Amino acid sequence: MNFLDDIFCKFGTDKSSKQHNFAGIYHAALDPMRFQARKVLEIGIFGTTPENAGASLKSWAEYFPNAHIYGVDLHEYSFINTGRITTIVADQGVIPGNLDRVVTTTGSDIDLIIDDGSHLMHHQQITLGYLFKYLKSGGYYIIEDLHTSYHDISNPTGTQYNTMLMLEVLRHSGVILSDYISEADKQYIQQQLASCEIHKVTPFASETAILRKR
Numbered sequence: 001m002n003f004l005d006d007i008f009c010k011f012g013t014d015k016s017s018k019q020h021n022f023a024g025i026y027h028a029a030l031d032p033m034r035f036q037a038r039k040v041l042e043i044g045i046f047g048t049t050p051e052n053a054g055a056s057l058k059s060w061a062e063y064f065p066n067a068h069i070y071g072v073d074l075h076e077y078s079f080i081n082t083g084r085i086t087t088i089v090a091d092q093g094v095i096p097g098n099l100d101r102v103v104t105t106t107g108s109d110i111d112l113i114i115d116d117g118s119h120l121m122h123h124q125q126i127t128l129g130y131l132f133k134y135l136k137s138g139g140y141y142i143i144e145d146l147h148t149s150y151h152d153i154s155n156p157t158g159t160q161y162n163t164m165l166m167l168e169v170l171r172h173s174g175v176i177l178s179d180y181i182s183e184a185d186k187q188y189i190q191q192q193l194a195s196c197e198i199h200k201v202t203p204f205a206s207e208t209a210i211l212r213k214r
C-alpha cells in the first residue's frame with residue numbers, strides 16, 4: 001500500500017492493489033511532480049452513477065491538488081464535472097472532431113496523460129501519436145493494460161505492430177514502428193522521448209508503460 005493506492009482504493013479504480021496494482025509504480029514516478037502538476041488528461045472514465053463513475057479522475061484530483069483533471073470517454077459523463085474535473089465526449093480513435101477537440105479544451109503543456117480507454121492497438125497508437133506533442137517537457141504518458149497486446153480481440157485492424165511490440169522496439173532502438181502514427185509524429189516522439197519503461201506487474205494480466213518526454 002502507498003499513499004496513491006489508498007486513494008485508488010477509496011474511489012474504486014481498477015488501478016488499485018485490489019486489481020492491477022499500478023499505484024507503486026505510478027507513485028514512484030509521479031510523486032516529485034505532485035504539487036507542480038497543473039493538467040492531467042485521462043482517456044477512459046467508466047462507471048454509471050455519480051458515486052461510482054470517474055474513479056480514476058477523482059483519484060487524480062485528490063493526488064494532484066493543484067491540477068485540473070480532464071477525462072475523455074465515448075459516453076457522456078458531465079454529471080461528474082466539478083470545479084477541477086472536466087469531462088469531454090470524444091472517440092480516441094479519431095482525430096478530426098475528437099482528439100483535436102480534446103486539446104482545444106486542455107491546451108498544451110499537459111503534465112500527465114493516461115490512456116485507459118478502449119485498449120485497441122490502433123486507438124492506443126493514434127492517441128499516442130497525436131497527443132504526445134501536447135505533453136509538457138518532463139511530462140509522463142502512460143499506456144495502461146498493455147497486456148491487451150496479446151489478445152487478437154484488441155487488434156481488430158490486424159496491425160503487424162501491436163502496442164507492446166511498438167514500445168519494446170522504441171525502448172531498445174529509439175524507433176517507432178506503427179501503421180497509425182504519421183511520419184512527422186513518429187519523428188517528434190523519437191526526438192522528444194526521454195525514457196520508455198514497461199512494467200509487467202502481473203505478467204499477461206497487469207502491464208503498463210510509462211513514457212517520459214525530454
Ligand SMILES: C[S@@+](CC[C@H](N)C(=O)[O-])C[C@H]1O[C@@H](n2cnc3c(N)ncnc32)[C@H](O)[C@@H]1O
Pocket residue numbers: 012013014015042043044045046047054055056057072073074075090091092093116117118123
Ligand atoms: C477501463 S475503463 C476506464 C477506467 C477508469 N480509467 C478507471 O481507472 O477507473 C475504459 C473506458 O474507456 C471508454 N472507451 C472505450 N472506447 C473508447 C474510445 N474509442 N474513446 C474514448 N473512450 C473509450 C469506455 O467507455 C470506458 O468507460
